[in-house]
Amino acid sequence: MTGKGSVNHNSRKFHAKNTDPERSCLNVEYCNENIKDVYHELFDEALARYNEKQTRSDRRIDDYYEKICSGKQEKLFHEIILQIGNKDDMGAKTEDGQLAAKILDEYMQDFQRRNPTLRVFSAYLHMDEATPHLHIDFIPYTTGSKRGLETRVSLKKALAELGFKGGTRSETERNQWVAAEKERLADIMLKYDIEWEKKGTHEKHLSVLDFEKNERQKEVAELEQTIFGSKEELSNILHQQIAAGQETEQMRKESETIRQEVSELSATNLLLKEQTEELTEDKEKLLSENEKLEKQQKKLQQEINKMVQSKEVMERNIHAYDEDVKWQLAEPGALMSAKNYRDKKALPLVEKLKEVVKNLTIKCVQLMEQSRKLTAKVDGQQKHISRLTDKVMEQNDTIDRLQEKVSDLGRLERHLGREQVQSIVERSKALEQAEKANKRPKRAYEMSR
Structure with a gap:
């Protein structure tokens, strides 16, 4: 009832000796699809x-058709x-x-x-041979597979999904299905008053040796089918073991990666603590220096105020020179000689003016020197303030980076616990600590009594 299958023969791309080409026109073609196209239809999504x-x-599998074609576990297709x-x-x-032909149709x-x-994918009713007969070529497949492709070729699984679970060595899924199909054909034959004569009942007329030989052949065929099924199950187990090994290796790598990340974060955390302490000290220094700068600024402001006051005093003194009588040259008397006027009036006033x-001049020079020193001091303080500002900005950047590391550590704790x-x-x-201990030089001591 089953055969190896030859699509080219079934479609009459060539004629064998037992065919009559003149009657090939009476053959019925039910379907004749390209088997590769059908493989793409059935398995491409699962393959992807x-x-x-x-x-x-x-x-990875590039072409599932080629894989089955070159493999030994499954046939490309089966024929009944x-x-x-x-x-x-x-x-x-x-007429019979x-x-x-009508029953087969x-x-x-x-x-x-x-x-x-x-x-x-291919089915023909042949009328150009001695007896009408039907060729049906099909691809058995199963879906929902947990190993390999979700949808894959499997005669055993395909028949199991149809309800043929197998049993003893003589009651395999294939044998059960073939028997069921024969019964289906027999039911149709009865509609046309044709009874199925089961040829198997004549085996009792065979010689004991021939009968036992046939039985052994059946057992061998069933055993081969069982071995084939066992090989398939063993292959499934091996694939599962390989997949489990890959998953274990992947988990090990992920664990190692996490351990390294935790180690790096731990080191970063220690660095964060050290830098936080340094930043605290720097902050205290900056606050102290800031207080000093404020005091210096107040002192400078006081000195500037003094200079302003000195300027105002000078301006008032200048006005005094213009308005005060003692700084004015007196008018000569009516009977005063020029010599007396010069000696008693002009020269004393000139000497007095010289002294002033x-x-x-001395006061102006002193003020100019003070102004120069104050200007230089202010410039120096401005530069110092600029350096401190840059340092504060750098420390703020460092704090931001360290804070990001702290956030990473927090995420890791939320993820792993x-x-x-x-x-x-x-x-x-x-x-x-163990690595540090191993790096320390070990001292050797000589044993003595």
Whole structure:
């Protein structure tokens, strides 16, 4: 009932010796799809999802059709051949042969609906041979697979989804399905008053040796089917083990990455504490220097105020020189000689003016020197303030970076849990201490009594 299958022969791309080309026009073609196109239709989506999950390029499958074609676990397709009677009682040229063709056609019409997991891509009713017979080529597939492709080729699984679970060595899924299909054909035959004569009942007439030989052949075939199923299950287990190993390795790498990140964050945290202490000290220094600067600014302001007051005093003194009588040259008397006027009036006033000019000159020079020193001091303080401002900005940037590291550590604690992070930190510290201890020079002592 089942065969290897030859699509080219079924479609009559070539004629064998047992065919009559003149009657090939009577053949019925139910379907004749390209098998590669059907493979793309059935498996491309599952293949794409499978390849997306693969982390290793050597595990990706480029062409599922070629993989099955070159593999040994599954056949590309299966074929079932059905025939009623033989050339003597159901010859293709007779009325009974026409009836057989009608029964086979009715059987074919319901085949795909009855077997949804057996995708038919080629089916022919041949009337150009001695007896009408039906060739059905199909691809068995299963969906929802947890290993490999979600949708993949599997005769065993496809028949299991149809309700054929298998049992003893003689009651495999395939044998159960074939028997069920024969019963379906027999039901249609009964509608046309044709009874199925089960040839298997004649085996009792065989010799004991031949009968046992046939039984052994059946057992071998069933055993091969069982071995094939066991190989498939073993392959599934191996694939699962490989996948589990890959997942374990991936988890190990992720754990190592997390451990390194925690170690880095721990080191960053220690650095953060040290830099925080340094920043606190710098802050205190800046506050102290700021107080000093404020005092110096007040002192400078006082000195500037003094200079302003001195200027005002000088201005008042200048006005005094213009208005005060003692700084005015007196008019000569009526009887005073020029010599007396010069000696008693002019010269004393000139000497007095000289003394004032000298004092003013000294005072002006002193004020100019004070102004120069104050200007230089102010410039120096401005530069110092600028340097301190730059330093404060740098420290603010450092604080921002350290705060970001603290946030990263917080995220890690929320993701892994504070206890786990703390445990990793403690282990990292222990490892660092062990490494430091190993690097210390060991002293050797000589044993003595």
